Amino acid sequence: MEKLLEVKNLEVSFQTYGGTVKAVRGVSFDLHKGETLAIVGESGSGKSVTSQSIMKLIPMPPGRISGGQILLSGEDIVPKTEKQMEKIRGKEISMIFQDPMTSLNPTMRVGTQIMEVLIKHQNMSKTDAKNRAIELLRLVGIPMPEKRVNQYPHEFSGGMRQRAMIAIALAANPKLLIADEPTTALDVTIQAQILELMKDLQNKMDTSIIFITHDLGVVANVADRVAVMYAGQIVEMGTVDEIFYDPRHPYTWGLLASMPSLENDEKAELAAIPGTPPDLTDPPKGDAFAARNQYALAIDFEEEPPMFQISETHFAKTWLLHPDAPKVEPPEAVKKRMRQLSSTFEKPVVVKEGK
């Protein structure tokens, strides 16, 4: 499959009064055409900063891309100027934000907000753009688009606004769509509709999607591949089956075990991950997760673990995969979901270059 996006060793930091916050610390991944990559992690793990860096939306200063490359169709966008980025934003890459209440302009008609993209990026005439806007609203499932196109955002419900956002994002047929928690503010029933809509549109337009969320249920629903982020780094990455049925990193175990399952009838205590994420002005030595990790080894506090490869597509950054590491049992709730996957290598392999 063709690679659309390659992020190589990305580092992003912010200058604050408290010191430099290293929000993203060496993140690498790639994204194929038509694929959905979900990035999960808690607030402050760097998932939103990573995605905003791809669009170069982080405020600079205080933010700074201090290292690495972002290759979009083979071309590095890190050195690009603001003017050049304007041609890319909305056209090549577009974004759906978490809060549809604040990300639409309340003083502009919804139709005008869609037309703006079309007129700017596709040089359409006003009438053509308006017709296309109506078509797009119909595409995202808004009833009576001819009427809706002339309405203001406050006349739309939350779910409808998010649909309008998606229509704006897709107006110029972008190759890459970044969805930053697009359903978090919505009700489950509306969430299900929006997820179905996104999948449907992806099939039609062959867009790649980076989907940022902390809801593992949503991840299981939409993702082809999953990257788990912790303290500015990707700690585990694999196909959706590998992450849910054969997780290897203790943080991924923790996330999976802390969710109550619907089928589970027992009322045992939830396996919470103790403590809080580390302060990234001064990232801890060794493995950033060590202090909250019940499986932490002595070396975790000394040296940062390398990335191990478990299958063609599955990577995890934990010393537990080292041949000399003691064998550990994942928590009960995780053991229940473990399966033997055919693609797994016999032994984990250390990946030399920072993957």
Place this chain on the structure above:
Amino acid sequence: MAEKLLEIKNLKQHFNVGRPNMVKAVDGITFDIYKGETLGLVGESGCGKSTTGRTIIRLYDATDGQVLFEGEDVHGKKSAKELKKFNRKMQMIFQDPYASLNPRMTVADIIAEGIDIHGLAKSKKERMERVYELLDTVGLNKEHANRYPHEFSGGQRQRIGIARALAVDPDFIIADEPISALDVSIQAQVVNLMKKLQREKGLTYLFIAHDLSMVKYISDRIGVMYFGKLVELAPAEDLYNNPMHPYTQSLLSAIPLPDPETERTRRRKSYDPAVHNYADNEKLEMREITPGHFVYCSEKEYNELKAKYAK
């Protein structure tokens, strides 16, 4: 089952009464809450679940209906003294741990506010000891007492909110989406804390949320609300295994589960209120289909459901 702590009878909360934009946020709901149980209340935003909670604790004055706490009506005329007594027994934990703590008060003052109002501490020393004890109960430590809310993370703030609610030794706590604003790994910590406190202090909870998997985990019984009405009320297990009202079925079918295989084969049901096809003269009310399992339905539906589920 145990004795009733709270009886809610035909509670109505309408806003903008008499004007054309009147909203029937809560439209005649009836249920009981038993001592020591957790009752979960779920539904979409705007269905009236938060309004129900806020009306029960009298943050709003009810338009109609009764809330009986240990047999005593909460609404209606009350002297300041009576209200105070009542406020001690019922406390609330709010959704947004950022907005619900006064940013200009120290944690100690926030927690001790209830202690001061109700005169529960005789000396300064006793007051501080009580604060330390509460901080310890919710998993924070002494040093936190003199800090301000902005110095804490979301999960820690929610713990402060819980400590504040516990300060006056209440019997009943209304938790309005207490974990929605928190990260997954922190949600479990707060839920575990709430369960622990319930075991130790025999608390009764009304747990309002839209995250159904968490509600099922924490609740003994669950009520489902739709447009200001309670449409189904059942023991938690029973509701998940045998959802009877079509709205509950649609709600359950929409929850994404952390399992890729079930997600690939998911079939979502949608709810259309027209399926009921109620005639004008049909009387709609909560009817018990199987023991403890109530559904809001007409006589005709009742007979159908009864035939289908009660064997």
